[in-house]
Amino acid sequence: MISQFRKHRLFFLSFGCTLLTALFFLVNSVAYQVLIIDKHSQGQDQLLSYVIELRNELKNYHILPYALADNPTLLSFMNNPKDKALTQRLQRQLEDLTHVSKTQDWFILSAQGDLLVSSEQSPNFDLDDYFSKENLTNVLKEQQGEYILVSGYSPTHSKSAHLVLAPVYTAAGLAGAVAVRINVSNLIERWNLLDDLVVMTDQNSLLFLASKLNGLLVSNWLDNHTDIEFFNNTRSKVYHLKDENYLLQNVTLDDLKWQIHYLSNLKSIHKKAQNIAFISLGVFALIFLFWLYRRERALKIASKLENEILIANSAQQQRVLIENTHVGLLQLTKHGEISFVNPMGIRYFGQRTQLNTHYLYEFLPDCPDNQTALSFLKSLKNHELDNTQKSNLLEQEVVLQKDNGLFFPALLSVSSLKWSGSQGYLVTLLDISKRKKAELNLLEANTRLEERVLERTKALEVAQKELLRTEKLAAIGQMSTAIAHELNQPLTGIRTLVYTAELLLKRQQAEQALRTLIDLESLVVRMQKLTSELKVLAYRRPEQLAPTSIKDSISKAIASLGDDAQDIDWHITLNNTDTVMAEPTRLERIFANLISNSIQACSELKVTPRIRISLQVQHDKVTLCYQDNGPGIEKTKLSHIFEPFFTTKPIGKGLGLGLAISANLAKDMNGTLTANHNDESQLVFHLTLLKA
Secondary structure, X not given: OHHHHHHHXXXXXXXXXXXXXXXXXHHHHHHHHHHHHHHHHHHHHHHHHHHHHHHHHHHHHHOOOHHHHOOHHHHHHHHOOOOHHHHHHHHHHHHHHHHHHOOOEEEEEEOOOOEEEEOOOOOOOOHHHHOOHHHHHHHHHHOOOOOEEEEEEXXXXXXXXXXXXXEXXXXXXXXXXXXEEEOOHHHHHHHOOOOOEXXXXXXXXXXXXXXHHOOOOOOOHHHOEEEEEOOOOOEEEEEEEOOEEEEEEEEEEXXXXXXXXXXXXXXXXXXXXXXXXXXHHHHHHHHHHHHHHHHHHHHHHHHHHHHHHHHHHHHHHHHHHHHHOOOEEEEEEOOOEEEEEOHHHHHHHOOOOOOOOOEHHHHOOOOHHHHHHHHHHHHHHOOOOOHHHHHOOOXXXXXXXXXXXXXXXXXXXXXXXXXXXXXXXXXXXXXOHHHHHHHHHHHHHHHHHHHHHHHHHHHHHHHHHHHHHHHHHHHHHHHHHHHHHHHHHHHHHHHHHHHHHHHHHHOOOHHHHHHHHHHHHHHHHHHHHHHHHHHHOOOOOOOOOEEEEHHHHHHHHHHHOHHHHOOOEEEEOOOOOOEEEEOHHHHHHHHHHHHHHHHHHHHXXXXXXXXXXXXXXXXXXXXXXXXXXXOOOOHHHHHHOOOOOOOOOOOOOOOOOHHHHHHHHHHHOOOEEEEEXXXXXXXXXXXXXXXX
8 A cells, every 4th residue: 555655656746747847838938929929019119119219310410411502602612613712611611510510521522423522520431432423423313402311331341321412503403412421320329228239221231230239240130030920920030149039120211211120139038938937837836736735645544544444454354363273372471471372272272271371381291202392481481591592482393281181292383472562472383193193104104115115126136136147148148159150150161171181181182282271271260350359348448548540540440451441432531630539459440340341231232332431529529420331221220230249241241249349449438339320311320539
């Protein structure tokens, strides 16, 4: 229940954190949209006030050039522009007008746009840097007799200049114009006092800016913006400048072809939106925490009630379990006094026995089986139980006494018991009378069974000895028959040859007698070979093995076979460095026996022997694979080929000792010689020895 309660708490905390995060971003987004829509509305109102203020400012300059357009001195000068006296007088008038009107400069221009006279108030200002003659000429021709406002730009100084023009007419027509250079920078600087910025562009999209924006905007600065759309479907633009975002709004003055660009700083909007989101987040967090507190309080109350129900049910189950268990349960105080007995314990001792307020050792008779239990239980009463005994409490078989004086064996177990800060002991009793009786019966049955096993074992030993004797006699008989046959045949030949040699000597036919003696010698050699093969079966195991070259052993085995091994087709894939732990003589004898068998098998088929010998290395062992093109052997007889005197050859062709001897030789060298059929049903021998 506690684990489930914690899981619910973690789930709601995780869910609450996720919900608060989503709420923060949602409120922040909505607040930002509301604030920026309000900012957009304020920007429109601000642009309108800027347009009105700009119009009022420009009205003050409309009539200035006309104050001089009808001046007699100017008209005389326009008819005779080379008159120095008129030039000086006109220049002084221009200077006075500059001071009175608080303008920057006054200019007298010809109809072709040439500068004739200036007030020279700005010595660093060159009219040609800002305005071209062709442009001024075209403007004068297009707007004859009207107020003209012209803007120019100097790439060298990165500045704009503004002229108010009034045409000058003489009897000959348009003679030129009076130009007044005005300054609207102060007006724009007043507009840029706050974080919001105002930028103005003239009819040529050239900038004349406030001082704090100088050098920050490029010619195509209007292209660096992001289009946005508000909740009310209003569209606008956001401009990025100096790591800050501005809401970009503009208005065009149709008659002047000027544009006023209003950039509202969005930094405060972001902060206000975040503050609103944080406040909303805090309010919602408080509401969520209050709800979570109420919910956890309700869960705790429900959990407490559930735990009380569980405890009551558990106590009821424990009472039922204690009363219905088939084991006697006794509760002892820390002094060993009996304080509680369950129904099965009362049944063990008898219904009339008074157990409470008595000590358990009182019901254990003084006998050898109870000495340990009596000592332990008495030590509880006398407080003589040390820490070692407390950690190793009692568990053993004892004898208990019933109320009727009868005794019964029981398994007694005492374990420490603590509850509510009190110390006590729990005793379990199990009546093992039936088990003891079963043990006695089992012991008696085991004794009888052992006697029968001994009798049966003796009978089997006698039968085994008789069987071994019979098998030995059968093996001796089989071996004797084979040896007798193998020896009788050459002995019969020897007897015949001796008789023949005797007759030939009597007839004095020495040469024929010599040939007979040679045949006689071959029969003796055959008998000698047979006895030597029998002798090999009794070879002693070599005392020490040495590294032996496999290739040298095969070469010596081939040489020992003489002419019989001359016509063999060899396929030997070995290296001169391939060595094994073996005895050279035994290894040569194994190869000689295998090659000899292959030669005899192939001679029966009248085919040229073809022998393949290959090598496989596996960790610390070497396996030689030997294969020929002989007829092989049937699979049913394969398991008998290493048995002594087993042969598939006709009688008189062999004793069947070659492979048996080879297998024993391999075993003597801690190796094995096995045979099996490959995938093509060809017989393959595997000689496995230790790697040198």
